[in-house]
Amino acid sequence: MEVTANRNEKSSPTSSRALRDWVNEVAALTKPDAVVWCDGSEAEKKRFTAQAVDAGILIELNQKKRPGCYLHRSDPNDVARTEQLTFVCTPNKIDAGPTNNWSDPTETYAKLHGMLDGSMRGRTMYVVPYVMGPLGSPLSKVGVELTDSLYVVLNMRIMTRMGQAALDQLGDSADFNRGIHCTLDLNPDRRLICHFPQDNMIISVGSGYGGNALLSKKCFALRIASVLGRDEGWLAEHMLILGLQSPEGETTYIAAAFPSACGKTNLAMLTPPAEFQGWKVTTVGDDIAWMRVGPDGRLWAVNPENGYFGVAPGTSAKSNLNAMKMVEHDTIFTNVAMTPDGDVWWEGMDVPPPDGLLDWQGRRWKKESGEKAAHPNSRFTTPMRNNSAWSPQADDPRGVPISAVIFGGRRASTVPLVLESIDWTHGVFMGATMGSETTAAAAGAVGVLRRDPMAMLPFCGYNMGDYFAHWLKMRGAIKNPPRIFMVNWFRKGADGNFIWPGYGENMRVLKWMLDRIHGRAKGRATPVGIVPDETELDLNGLDLPQSATREALAVNPAEWKAELESAAEFFEKIGPTMPKELKDRRQAILKSLNGEAPTQRVAAGR
Ligand code: GTP
Ligand code: SPV
Numbered sequence: 001m002e003v004t005a006n007r008n009e010k011s012s013p014t015s016s017r018a019l020r021d022w023v024n025e026v027a028a029l030t031k032p033d034a035v036v037w038c039d040g041s042e043a044e045k046k047r048f049t050a051q052a053v054d055a056g057i058l059i060e061l062n063q064k065k066r067p068g069c070y071l072h073r074s075d076p077n078d079v080a081r082t083e084q085l086t087f088v089c090t091p092n093k094i095d096a097g098p099t100n101n102w103s104d105p106t107e108t109y110a111k112l113h114g115m116l117d118g119s120m121r122g123r124t125m126y127v128v129p130y131v132m133g134p135l136g137s138p139l140s141k142v143g144v145e146l147t148d149s150l151y152v153v154l155n156m157r158i159m160t161r162m163g164q165a166a167l168d169q170l171g172d173s174a175d176f177n178r179g180i181h182c183t184l185d186l187n188p189d190r191r192l193i194c195h196f197p198q199d200n201m202i203i204s205v206g207s208g209y210g211g212n213a214l215l216s217k218k219c220f221a222l223r224i225a226s227v228l229g230r231d232e233g234w235l236a237e238h239m240l241i242l243g244l245q246s247p248e249g250e251t252t253y254i255a256a257a258f259p260s261a262c263g264k265t266n267l268a269m270l271t272p273p274a275e276f277q278g279w280k281v282t283t284v285g286d287d288i289a290w291m292r293v294g295p296d297g298r299l300w301a302v303n304p305e306n307g308y309f310g311v312a313p314g315t316s317a318k319s320n321l322n323a324m325k326m327v328e329h330d331t332i333f334t335n336v337a338m339t340p341d342g343d344v345w346w347e348g349m350d351v352p353p354p355d356g357l358l359d360w361q362g363r364r365w366k367k368e369s370g371e372k373a374a375h376p377n378s379r380f381t382t383p384m385r386n387n388s389a390w391s392p393q394a395d396d397p398r399g400v401p402i403s404a405v406i407f408g409g410r411r412a413s414t415v416p417l418v419l420e421s422i423d424w425t426h427g428v429f430m431g432a433t434m435g436s437e438t439t440a441a442a443a444g445a446v447g448v449l450r451r452d453p454m455a456m457l458p459f460c461g462y463n464m465g466d467y468f469a470h471w472l473k474m475r476g477a478i479k480n481p482p483r484i485f486m487v488n489w490f491r492k493g494a495d496g497n498f499i500w501p502g503y504g505e506n507m508r509v510l511k512w513m514l515d516r517i518h519g520r521a522k523g524r525a526t527p528v529g530i531v532p533d534e535t536e537l538d539l540n541g542l543d544l545p546q547s548a549t550r551e552a553l554a555v556n557p558a559e560w561k562a563e564l565e566s567a568a569e570f571f572e573k574i575g576p577t578m579p580k581e582l583k584d585r586r587q588a589i590l591k592s593l594n595g596e597a598p599t600q601r602v603a604a605g606r
């Protein structure tokens, strides 16, 4: 076996003996032809990219139009996360809880070892060391992914701080997340994404898709990190982080949890409407937030990632100009359509499809076919510095202080445009009872309403009831807690269309939140939370009939009673770990809806 360190020394690029031993152990099992330690350099990127193009893993796009951009077409069976094949393997089943698939760790290790034995024969095993979080930050963590996929390596290079810098941060420590990824034959029958939180270990086989194969992201930064957060007293969340800058130059940081393909990337880099002169949104992160209590008693957040793995369809100059600009260079596209001149195209790009378009599988696309040219879950991988709204605070080792937390789902009915909680417990209740219609980001039916608490249903690495309890407990440690809001950009009118225009116009909702935080807006109390008084939403320049605004903000008691019924069923499903505090809060809201108790405004001390 040839072992190539990308440096001249004979010695290993790491001083961590634990890392060296583990790499040797996995190589002995998987039996690759070569082991390559990634250093993260430009020269290495060039070499890997050329190799990927030669091997047909990447297709070079038009380098005049999109310098540094490539297209990857995945196996048609491997286009989204596969939740039914994703497991949390804790010694006790109860620790995975009723919302995760569980399998016994001893049996699962044995099974995976069988699948991995000799699995990299004839291939190269890449050692991908990476840091999650700003370099040198005490909030950051090191992971190492061993993979036989160049596509994964090149994506990890964009999504994380990858290479020698990670080995330097690790030093001689044995404290790093271990991830093994093997492509196998991409047969879904031989696909498993397994998490062993007790060992800080992930093993993923049989998929090359983002959330299944870029182990830094959902596997480490959410499933494993949520367990670390539980044990160490912090929160790992499926949240974007944005900075909202006022014309006076003051920046307020907001974290927001929406389920997959429900608008995080879009909100994180929103362009305010023309009427909002002097306002600016800056992006700290678009998918994941690690949040801890700072010395000042506030909640501080870092984005563990270094790039964006964003949904392509629906991205246009009108909906998200920042995203359109950032994918003009140095971006890997996956499963989008390709134009005859080597450019990219997708539905909702707001430019007509050119003749001779190739669909995401490389077939000649015919408009009449009724099929999508780009896969609905086609994506771009782009470095966060490509984003002109990028916040330099994304590199701040201290993170940013969070003033508001938003929960939101994709709801055709019931949930108003925005609702504010009356206190922390109510905010946790809002998050815990969140529902959303399923999207193409995961395999399975699209548009089915399911409970997706805190947008973490597929990503919480432990018992959901314990997770809620952890959120409740955090309140004790946060002297100055953020306000908690709920939003819904996706409410539909009788005509079946979205009532609210969304995208940049969501700035109007953010502004109301800011007004609430600074005591400038009173809001209107309802049994389910505080909504804006119609006059408090700045709708200047927006062509929306007053009836539509009213419809967007409406709280319909009958719908909410059904909603609370569904929440009760979900709480039942959680079982014995479900915190009583949240069940009690459900009862209190129901009483208020039934007119049996007064509507609460704001609780003392929030
Ligand atoms: P993940 O990367 O899967 O976690 O998704 P995400 O939450 O970052 O979602 P993203 O911002 O990529 O948006 C997903 C889809 O929702 C895209 O097709 C968007 O065009 C659409 N979308 C985003 N914001 C809005 C909005 O305010 N209104 C409407 N109607 N659609 C939106
Ligand atoms: C999501 O599905 O929430 C994503 C994409 O952000 S993935 O990396 O596949 O999880």
Ligand code: MN
Binding pocket: 238, 259, 260, 261, 287
């Ligand atoms: Mn996501």
